[in-house]
Amino acid sequence: MKKLSSKQILRDKRRVLLERRKTSKERIRQSKELKEIALEVNNWVKRRIKEGLNIKFLTKRDVAICLPERMNFSSDYESTALYIQAIRRLASRSKVNRKQLKLVSVDFSKLKKMSTSAGLALTAELSKWDDSISKRLKPVTDNWDPEIVNRFRELGFFDLFSSSDEENQISLPPQEADLSIVKYIKSRCKGSSQTRLLRSELQRITGKEIDKWTFLRSGLNEAITNVGQHAYPPTYKFREVDKNWYLTGSYRRSTRVLKIIFYDQGIGIPNSLPASELWEKVYQFMSELSVDVGLRKRDERLLKAAVEVERTRTGKSDRGKGLPDMLEFVRKRGEGYLSILSLRGLYKFSIENGKEKVKTVSFDNRLYGTLIIWQTTL
Amino acid sequence: MAILNVGVDFDKDPSGRYYTDGPASGERFREEFLKPKLGSLSRDEKLEIIIDGEVEGYGSSFLVEGFAGLVKHGYFSKDFLRNRMIIKFSDPDFEFYRDKIWMYIDSARFRSEKYASTKR
Numbered sequence: 242m243k244k245l246s247s248k249q250i251l252r253d254k255r256r257v258l259l260e261r262r263k264t265s266k267e268r269i270r271q272s273k274e275l276k277e278i279a280l281e282v283n284n285w286v287k288r289r290i291k292e293g294l295n296i297k298f299l300t301k302r303d304v305a306i307c308l309p310e311r312m313n314f315s316s317d318y319e320s321t322a323l324y325i326q327a328i329r330r331l332a333s334r335s336k337v338n339r340k341q342l343k344l345v346s347v348d349f350s351k352l353k354k355m356s357t358s359a360g361l362a363l364t365a366e367l368s369k370w371d372d373s374i375s376k377r378l379k380p381v382t383d384n385w386d387p388e389i390v391n392r393f394r395e396l397g398f399f400d401l402f403s404s405s406d407e408e409n410q411i412s413l414p415p416q417e418a419d420l421s422i423v424k425y426i427k428s429r430c431k432g433s434s435q436t437r438l439l440r441s442e443l444q445r446i447t448g449k450e451i452d453k454w455t456f457l458r459s460g461l462n463e464a465i466t467n468v469g470q471h472a473y474p475p476t477y478k479f480r481e482v483d484k485n486w487y488l489t490g491s492y493r494r495s496t497r498v499l500k501i502i503f504y505d506q507g508i509g510i511p512n513s514l515p516a517s518e519l520w521e522k523v524y525q526f527m528s529e530l531s532v533d534v535g536l537r538k539r540d541e542r543l544l545k546a547a548v549e550v551e552r553t554r555t556g557k558s559d560r561g562k563g564l565p566d567m568l569e570f571v572r573k574r575g576e577g578y579l580s581i582l583s584l585r586g587l588y589k590f591s592i593e594n595g596k597e598k599v600k601t602v603s604f605d606n607r608l609y610g611t612l613i614i615w616q617t618t619l
Numbered sequence: 620m621a622i623l624n625v626g627v628d629f630d631k632d633p634s635g636r637y638y639t640d641g642p643a644s645g646e647r648f649r650e651e652f653l654k655p656k657l658g659s660l661s662r663d664e665k666l667e668i669i670i671d672g673e674v675e676g677y678g679s680s681f682l683v684e685g686f687a688g689l690v691k692h693g694y695f696s697k698d699f700l701r702n703r704m705i706i707k708f709s710d711p712d713f714e715f716y717r718d719k720i721w722m723y724i725d726s727a728r729f730r731s732e733k734y735a736s737t738k739r
Contacts, residue, residue: 431641458676
């Protein structure tokens with residue numbers, strides 16, 4: 242072994258000291274960031290409690306979210322989105338400040354009514370949480386409303402949890418005869434072959450072929466392509482395990498209403514527009530209408546612009562998001578609606594008595610990602 | 620007459636624009652199936668493309684990249700495609716996709732973009 246010279250030893254010492262200083266600076270920066278996040282999250286919770294968010298403090302830091310009586314994006318959007326948002330904000334991440342409030346359970350006991358789309362969004366949020374804590378969540382259904390247990394069972398909610406013993410724990414009520422739900426499909430897969438499974442399941446629960454299916458399939462293909470291209474961009478640092486999309490459907494026999502629901506938990510259409518090749522045209526569209534994109538109604542307007550720009554200028558551009566493809570199923574069936582909920586905006590296209598109608602809405606609470614709902618009567 | 624049955628020869632679930640969008644993208648269809656087939660046609664021979672059968676439906680991104688990309692990247696002119704490509708289907712709902720294919724081809728600008736593969 243060669244003996245180091247005093248000059249070399251000094252150089253090595255300097256290098257080690259410099260590295261230590263760097264690491265400690267990095268640590269201080271990170272801890273400062275986590276402190277800021279904790280403060281932001283805790284203040285958000287305080288504000289929302291004043292506005293009616295039902296949270297139980299189990300300890301100074303551990304909290305339980307008590308879900309409301311009804312969760313439905315049509316009739317109770319604000320409250321439904323608020324609770325889903327609260328789960329996202331409070332569910333644990335790998336690194337958090339020790340003062341940050343931490344979600345340890347979700348109380349379903351008050352929940353009595355839930356739409357299929359709210360069920361899918363809730364399932365997706367809990368699945369995301371479960372993935373982040375190495376699948377340690379366990380549903381305890383003792384005090385759940387039987388209808389809610391059934392709804393979740395049909396949706397496939399309990400299959401999420403590897404530690405679930407729900408089937409053994411409770412005697413399940415008879416299934417609701419009127420409403421059938423397709424077990425949700427969760428995928429990170431970029432191809433669209435899994436939509437075939439949805440088709441066969443919809444045939445099973447409705448007892449018939451879905452007329453004009455090809456146009457729904459076309460819309461689903463584009464929704465899946467959009468997830469791969471725009472929903473989880475690298476700049477947002479999503480974990481690979483979180484880059485999912487979810488799909489389900491339901492059929493109510495008494496009204497013959499069929500619903501198909503697609504959901505991703507990405508950055509949302511309004512946020513993905515500036516980076517897309519559609520942005521220039523959307524911006525132009527907004528300018529023509531003298532719309533300031535910085536206003537409170539930003540998401541609603543961007544969402545509308547994204548659909549309208551493509552709808553009115555298809556053929557001139559080959560770089561859209563395929564949003565008009567999503568309208569086609571409703572249009573070809575001649576009735577029903579398509580709703581696109583993304584962040585704080587809603588775009589709803591409907592056909593009633595042969596008349597096409599477009600409605601847009603701005604909400605106070607944001608829904609993370611994009612929820613697409615098709616409804617038609619068979 | 621040469622035949623290309625999308626659902627049998629390519630994939631029964633065509634979807635996505637680029638290679639990065641999945642295994643049955645428009646870019647893959649164009650580069651590995653449609654372009655070679657069209658390129659190998661003998662004088663006056665036509666290519667019949669069957670778009671239904673096993674296939675349930677198409678999104679715009681697949682159709683634009685798969686068909687209009689032939690013009691955009693300067694592989695074939697619009698006239699050549701009009702003369703040599705016959706789009707066939709037996710399901711009347713697929714007329715919609717045929718019309719879209721021709722609309723995208725008609726609105727594409729010849730050799731307007733140099734092709735750069737997205738294959739990883």
